[in-house]
Amino acid sequence: MKRLPEKKEISNYIIQSSEDEIKRIALELHEGVGQTLYSVFTGIQLLEANMTDHESKRHVHEMNEILEKTIQEIRFLSVELHPPTLSSLGLLPALKSYVNLYKATYGILVEVEQVGQEKPLPERHRIMLFRVCQEALGNIAKYADTHQVEIKVNWEKDTVAIVITDYGIGFDVELNRDKPGLAVMHERMKLIGGNCVITSTLGKGTTIQLNLPLQ
Amino acid sequence: MFDKTKHYEYIMDICVTTLHDVDCDFVGFAFQNQIGPDIKWHVVAGNQNEKYKHITLRYGKGIAGRVISTGSPMTIEDFPHDILGKALEYPIMLAEKLIYAYAVPIHFNGVPKGVFLIGQRVRKGLSEAEKKVVLKQARSIEDTLSV
Numbered sequence: 001m002k003r004l005p006e007k008k009e010i011s012n013y014i015i016q017s018s019e020d021e022i023k024r025i026a027l028e029l030h031e032g033v034g035q036t037l038y039s040v041f042t043g044i045q046l047l048e049a050n051m052t053d054h055e056s057k058r059h060v061h062e063m064n065e066i067l068e069k070t071i072q073e074i075r076f077l078s079v080e081l082h083p084p085t086l087s088s089l090g091l092l093p094a095l096k097s098y099v100n101l102y103k104a105t106y107g108i109l110v111e112v113e114q115v116g117q118e119k120p121l122p123e124r125h126r127i128m129l130f131r132v133c134q135e136a137l138g139n140i141a142k143y144a145d146t147h148q149v150e151i152k153v154n155w156e157k158d159t160v161a162i163v164i165t166d167y168g169i170g171f172d173v174e175l176n177r178d179k180p181g182l183a184v185m186h187e188r189m190k191l192i193g194g195n196c197v198i199t200s201t202l203g204k205g206t207t208i209q210l211n212l213p214l215q
Numbered sequence: 216m217f218d219k220t221k222h223y224e225y226i227m228d229i230c231v232t233t234l235h236d237v238d239c240d241f242v243g244f245a246f247q248n249q250i251g252p253d254i255k256w257h258v259v260a261g262n263q264n265e266k267y268k269h270i271t272l273r274y275g276k277g278i279a280g281r282v283i284s285t286g287s288p289m290t291i292e293d294f295p296h297d298i299l300g301k302a303l304e305y306p307i308m309l310a311e312k313l314i315y316a317y318a319v320p321i322h323f324n325g326v327p328k329g330v331f332l333i334g335q336r337v338r339k340g341l342s343e344a345e346k347k348v349v350l351k352q353a354r355s356i357e358d359t360l361s362v
Contacts, residue, residue, distance in 0.1 A: 106309065
C-alpha cells in the first residue's frame with residue numbers, strides 16, 4: 001500500500017510552493033516591471049532635458065518624480081518579498097539588505113554582526129532562516145517599543161546560531177506561546193531541523209535564538 | 216521646498232500650537248527632501264521617541280504615503296483594526312503608538328509633496344471644527360513653503 005505523506009512533508013510542500021511563487025513574483029517585480037519602468041524613466045528624463053516650454057517641462061518633471069518613487073517602491077517590495085541576494089550571495093547579504101530597508105521604514109536601528117565565515121546552506125534553509133528573522137523583526141516593530149536591535153550570526157563548525165536581541169518592553173513568553181507570530185517561528189525552524197528559543201524579561205527586552213545544525 | 220534653516224521654526228510653532236488647540240498627542244510634518252525623491256518627517260511635536268528621524272516614508276504605503284500619493288486627506292479610526300493592508304505598513308502609527316490619526320496633504324506648486332498628521336494615543340477622534348483647524352494649519356504651512 002502506498003505511504004501517505006506525513007504532516008511535516010505536507011507542510012514543507014505547502015511552504016516550498018508558496019516560497020517559489022513569492023520568489024517568482026519578487027524576481028518579476030525586480031527584473032521585469034522594475035527594469036521596464038526604469039527604461040521609461042530614463043526616456044522621460046531625456047525628453048524633459050530637450051523641452052523648452054517651462055510649464056510642460058515642470059509637468060513632465062513631476063510625472064518623472066512619481067515614476068522614480070514607484071520604481072523605488074517596487075525595489076523595496078521585491079526586497080521584502082525575497083531579496084535577490086538571498087539566492088545569489090547568501091543569508092547575511094540578504095539580511096543586511098532587508099535590515100537597511102527595515103531601518104528606513106521603522107526608524108529602528110539594527111546592528112548586524114557576523115562571527116565566523118558564512119557556510120553554504122541549502123536555499124530552503126536560507127529562506128527559512130531569513131523568514132524567521134523577518135518575522136522576528138516585524139514583531140519587534142509592532143510590539144517591542146524599542147529603537148535598537150542587535151542580530152548576531154554565529155557560524156560554527158556544525159551549526160549556525162542567530163541571536164536577535166531587542167531592548168524593548170519584553171513580554172510573558174508562556175502566555176503568548178501559542179500566538180501565531182511566535183508559533184510560526186518555532187514551526188519554520190522545526191521544519192528545517194533547527195530550533196527557536198525565545199526568552200523575554202519585562203522591561204528589559206527579548207532574545208530570540210535560532211539554531212540550525214549544518215548538514 | 217522645505218528648507219530647514221528657513222522654515223523649521225515656523226512649522227514647529229504650527230505643530231506646537233496644533234498640539235494645544237486640537238485634542239491630540241502627536242503632530243508631525245513630513246515633506247520631500249530638497250534633493251531626491253525621499254520623504255522624511257522633518258518637524259514633530261508630542262513625540263515619544265526619535266524614530267521619526269530615521270523613517271523614510273514609503274510612497275503609497277501607510278497613512279502618510281497614501282495621503283501623498285492620492286493628494287487626499289485620510290483618517291485611521293482605530294489602528295490596527297479596519298486598515299488597508301497590514302499594520303506593518305503604518306510605521307508612524309507603530310513608532311508613536313497612535314490609535315487614531317488624521318492626515319492631510321501639503322501641496323507645493325499644486326502637487327502633494329508632504330503631509331501634516333495629527334495623532335491620538337487614546338482614541339477620541341477629531342470634531343469637524345478640529346479638522347478645520349488642521350486644514351487651516353496645513354494651508355499656513357503651504358503658504359510658508361511657497362515663499
